[in-house]
Amino acid sequence: MALLELQRVSKKFGGLIAVNDVSLEVEREEVAFLVGPNGAGKTTLFNLIAGMLHPDQGEIVFEGRDISHTSADRATKLGIGRTFQLVKPLRNLTVLENVMLGAFLHTSSTAVAAHEAGQILRFLQMEDVAHLPALGMPQAKLKRLEIARALATKPRLILLDEVVAGLSTSEALVLADLLARLREWGISAIGGVEHVMQVVMRIADRVLVLDHGTMIAEGTPEEVVHMPRVIEAYLGPKYKEFSK
Amino acid sequence: MTRSKSLIAAGLFAVCLLVPLVVRADYNLQVLFRVFLFAALGLAWNLVGGYAGQLSLGHAAYFGSGAYAMALLPPLGVSLWLALFLGIILAMAFAALIGGVSFRLRGPYFALATIAFAEVLRLLAKNLPSVTGGDVGIQVPSLFAHAINRSFYFAAVVLTAMAFSVTVWVSRSKFGYYLMAIREDEDTALSVGVNTARTKLKALFLSAGITALGGALYGSLFLFIVPDQVLSLDISNEIAIVAMLGGAGTVLGPILGSIILESASEIFKNVFHEAHLLIYGLLLVVVVMFLPEGIVGTVNSLLARRRATSATAAKSQAQRNSAP
Amino acid sequence: MDAFFSALQAILNGLLTGALYALVGMGMALIFGVMRIVNFAHGTFLMLGMYATYYIFEKTGLNPYFGFVLASAFLFCLGYLIYRGLIQHMPVHSDFMQILLTLGLALIFTDTIQLTFGADYHQLNLPLLAKNVHLGPQISLNAPWLVSFGLAVVLGSGMYWFVMHTRIGRAARAIAQNRYASPLVGINVHAVQAVSFGLGVAGAGIAGGLLLPVFYIYPTVGDQFTLKAFVMVVLGGMGSIQGAAVAGLVLGVVESLTSLYWGNEWALAVDFVIFLLVLSLRPAGIFGSQRV
Numbered sequence: 001m002a003l004l005e006l007q008r009v010s011k012k013f014g015g016l017i018a019v020n021d022v023s024l025e026v027e028r029e030e031v032a033f034l035v036g037p038n039g040a041g042k043t044t045l046f047n048l049i050a051g052m053l054h055p056d057q058g059e060i061v062f063e064g065r066d067i068s069h070t071s072a073d074r075a076t077k078l079g080i081g082r083t084f085q086l087v088k089p090l091r092n093l094t095v096l097e098n099v100m101l102g103a104f105l106h107t108s109s110t111a112v113a114a115h116e117a118g119q120i121l122r123f124l125q126m127e128d129v130a131h132l133p134a135l136g137m138p139q140a141k142l143k144r145l146e147i148a149r150a151l152a153t154k155p156r157l158i159l160l161d162e163v164v165a166g167l168s169t170s171e172a173l174v175l176a177d178l179l180a181r182l183r184e185w186g187i188s189a190i191g192g193v194e195h196v197m198q199v200v201m202r203i204a205d206r207v208l209v210l211d212h213g214t215m216i217a218e219g220t221p222e223e224v225v226h227m228p229r230v231i232e233a234y235l236g237p238k239y240k241e242f243s244k
Numbered sequence: 245m246t247r248s249k250s251l252i253a254a255g256l257f258a259v260c261l262l263v264p265l266v267v268r269a270d271y272n273l274q275v276l277f278r279v280f281l282f283a284a285l286g287l288a289w290n291l292v293g294g295y296a297g298q299l300s301l302g303h304a305a306y307f308g309s310g311a312y313a314m315a316l317l318p319p320l321g322v323s324l325w326l327a328l329f330l331g332i333i334l335a336m337a338f339a340a341l342i343g344g345v346s347f348r349l350r351g352p353y354f355a356l357a358t359i360a361f362a363e364v365l366r367l368l369a370k371n372l373p374s375v376t377g378g379d380v381g382i383q384v385p386s387l388f389a390h391a392i393n394r395s396f397y398f399a400a401v402v403l404t405a406m407a408f409s410v411t412v413w414v415s416r417s418k419f420g421y422y423l424m425a426i427r428e429d430e431d432t433a434l435s436v437g438v439n440t441a442r443t444k445l446k447a448l449f450l451s452a453g454i455t456a457l458g459g460a461l462y463g464s465l466f467l468f469i470v471p472d473q474v475l476s477l478d479i480s481n482e483i484a485i486v487a488m489l490g491g492a493g494t495v496l497g498p499i500l501g502s503i504i505l506e507s508a509s510e511i512f513k514n515v516f517h518e519a520h521l522l523i524y525g526l527l528l529v530v531v532v533m534f535l536p537e538g539i540v541g542t543v544n545s546l547l548a549r550r551r552a553t554s555a556t557a558a559k560s561q562a563q564r565n566s567a568p
Numbered sequence: 569m570d571a572f573f574s575a576l577q578a579i580l581n582g583l584l585t586g587a588l589y590a591l592v593g594m595g596m597a598l599i600f601g602v603m604r605i606v607n608f609a610h611g612t613f614l615m616l617g618m619y620a621t622y623y624i625f626e627k628t629g630l631n632p633y634f635g636f637v638l639a640s641a642f643l644f645c646l647g648y649l650i651y652r653g654l655i656q657h658m659p660v661h662s663d664f665m666q667i668l669l670t671l672g673l674a675l676i677f678t679d680t681i682q683l684t685f686g687a688d689y690h691q692l693n694l695p696l697l698a699k700n701v702h703l704g705p706q707i708s709l710n711a712p713w714l715v716s717f718g719l720a721v722v723l724g725s726g727m728y729w730f731v732m733h734t735r736i737g738r739a740a741r742a743i744a745q746n747r748y749a750s751p752l753v754g755i756n757v758h759a760v761q762a763v764s765f766g767l768g769v770a771g772a773g774i775a776g777g778l779l780l781p782v783f784y785i786y787p788t789v790g791d792q793f794t795l796k797a798f799v800m801v802v803l804g805g806m807g808s809i810q811g812a813a814v815a816g817l818v819l820g821v822v823e824s825l826t827s828l829y830w831g832n833e834w835a836l837a838v839d840f841v842i843f844l845l846v847l848s849l850r851p852a853g854i855f856g857s858q859r860v
Binding site for chain 2: 050051052071072073076077081082084088090091092093097100101102104105107108109110113132133149150152153
Binding site: 297299301345346349352353355356357359360361363364367368370371477481484488518519520521522524525526527528529531532533534536 | 606654657658659660663664665666667668669671672673674675676677678679680682683791795798802833834836837840841843844847848
């Protein structure tokens with residue numbers, strides 16, 4: 001049984017079809033990437049899986065349980081963690097306190113939460129800023145803070161929307177290597193990226209390509225990059241001939 | 245709370261309890277009653293307005309519930325202390341109703357809904373004279389028979405101590421962190437598994453209960469209440485201003501705010517009597533434009549910034565020293 | 569049959585009142601619905617419009633039906649300055665703070681008026697006031713209400729046209745849709761917002777001026793209108809100026825019928841009840857999009 005299954009999921013906003021009849025599966029300990037230009041529907045899909053939105057059609061099944069109409073907080077309790085495309089640190093709290101927020105899902109003790117948060121910050125190489133306020137942190141650190149907070153909720157699936165957007169290439173690659181280690185923790189991940197392909201190529205087991213809400217391709221990074229439909233979607237029909 | 249801070253707080257409250265040895269005049273005790281009452285009310289409001297970041301401008305609903313419970317229930321044979329308790333329950337019931345309706349909504353709808361609800365209660369109290377005495381008002385029995393002003397003063401101190409303890413607990417607990425998360429960004433709170441509606445409601449229950457106690461004490465001391473006094477926008481605003489001036493989201497802020505506002509309103513009694521709305525308005529504008537974190541909050545921020553700069557200064561000094 | 573005519577009279581009166589409400593609501597729709605500025609002083613501006621028009625009338629004898637123009641010009645400037653001087657420079661821009669700021673302004677203006685003019689109720693003395701227009705033996709409509717109604721319709725349409733069809737109006741709507749992109753297409757965000765805010769406030773002031781002949785004037789008269797304005801915006805649907813206008817008419821009629829059957833004192837309560845009902849059941853309002 002797949003960890004996460006989407007079966008013919010659609011979502012409309014007024015006249016705009018954001019997600020069009022999308023089906024996909026993510027296995028345990030797999031790192032999948034949703035790839036597609038802005039507006040392709042990646043964030044909407046993430047919001048659907050995370051419970052912030054509910055599909056108009058289709059089903060979302062997580063660990064055998066139908067979560068199509070589950071609320072966002074319930075989805076987190078069930079094991080789905082997420083980061084946001086526009087990072088949302090809690091500015092008036094310290095970095096550590098931000099992460100503790102996630103840790104509180106599994107404990108009521110402030111001390112235990114602080115301890116667990118500390119461990120995660122160490123994993124993400126952020127102990128040095130633990131006690132600084134989240135306000136005014138550079139983007140690279142904020143992205144890691146988002147991930148740390150999501151990890152603190154002990155998810156089995158983590159959704160990373162545009163997790164490398166706004167980072168320099170070297171920063172992105174460093175982060176990618178950290179993410180590749182998620183498998184060690186038994187966490188599956190679905191990342192969403194627009195075009196930082198090096199990250200995708202390095203750590204993805206599978207890539208799913210979205211264009212205008214429809215899934216147009218699926219496969220390993222190698223396979224997908226050469227598919228004519230994908231090249232057409234990204235670069236336009238003129239470049240189709242560059243596929244092999 | 246650290247042991248030393250707990251001891252200091254306990255010591256201060258003990259001192260407050262000794263004040264009536266020095267201050268005997270009934271009038272002065274009533275002034276002090278007001279200071280502590282609004283400190284407690286401000287602390288209660290702070291749970292919802294400060295920690296959870298939900299602007300309630302209708303706390304008079306809970307204040308008035310406590311007061312009217314004390315007025316309406318004892319004549320039906322209910323004992324005074326039971327009436328007090330039921331006033332709290334009534335306030336919490338209203339909290340469930342208000343919260344249920346408006347917490348689902350974002351933005352300013354919550355504030356508007358709280359005002360609307362308190363106003364509905366005020367209009368009901370005004371327009372149903374057979375039940376509530378209407379505009380003319382209604383009598384409230386006194387909780388205490390002897391040393392009345394001193395007893396009410398003690399009660400107000402105790403109420404403030406309660407509200408203070410609750411606030412301290414909230415500020416360090418998982419509940420408090422969840423409230424702050426809701427204040428900063430509800431989407432983020434949801435994403436870490438916080439049931440935002442339920443958490444906000446819990447804060448509102450606590451807040452409403454303490455506020456109702458305050459209202460009951462107030463009514464019981466002054467022996468007579470009217471809707472335009474205990475269910476008014478004026479009371480709601482005063483509570484909010486006390487907390488905002490002192491510092492919403494801090495533990496000491498509302499206490500400081502009450503000391504400042506209530507003593508000023510006593511010292512400048514005539515001015516306040518004539519122009520208290522003007523003064524409230526000016527305070528609000530000043531707080532919003534210059535002291536959004538209130539006095540205590542601003543001081544905290546300045547201290548934190550000083551610590552951060554000296555920490556980085558120390559770090560760069562250390563780096564310079566260790567460089568070749 | 570009498571009952572029918574009473575009801576009809578009440579409905580017609582309600583429509584007349586409702587038109588003025590609509591003007592207030594449209595101003596609020598512009599400020600809150602389009603600009604997303606929470607203005608708890610909207611009713612207070614209406615009150616200032618009333619007092620300004622009244623003052624002009626007392627000092628110069630200028631008929632309020634002309635005086636309100638001057639009053640609204642004054643209020644436009646006031647609104648513009650408030651935006652430029654205060655709102656634009658708020659250290660924390662949240663809804664929370666805007667509410668407190670505008671609430672503070674409302675208190676300041678209300679009390680200043682009270683200290684200056686006293687808390688007494690006043691009423692205007694105009695020969696026009698006593699005239700009534702009769703539609704058949706059973707229905708009579710008060711002349712000044714009709715004049716106010718007519719002016720309100722004209723001005724309301726003007727406001728609608730302004731927001732929909734002028735550059736500034738379009739710019740204001742553009743800012744509401746995407747604040748960050750607007751400067752990129754040459755929109756001076758703060759200037760447009762200041763003008764829009766000034767217009768919204770002027771709208772409230774105009775309504776005040778038009779209400780002067782037919783209402784009692786006293787310092788706290790504006791407070792009920794702030795809430796009514798929000799009710800209209802919510803009922804009509806966020807951001808919908810025409811929705812707020814319709815909601816104003818609805819509100820006027822509902823209040824009027826409530827007064828007829830249950831008495832005046834419940835009319836205000838009905839406003840609140842409508843507000844709470846709409847928020848609970850259909851937060852998007854009549855014309856609303858999903859933007860709550």
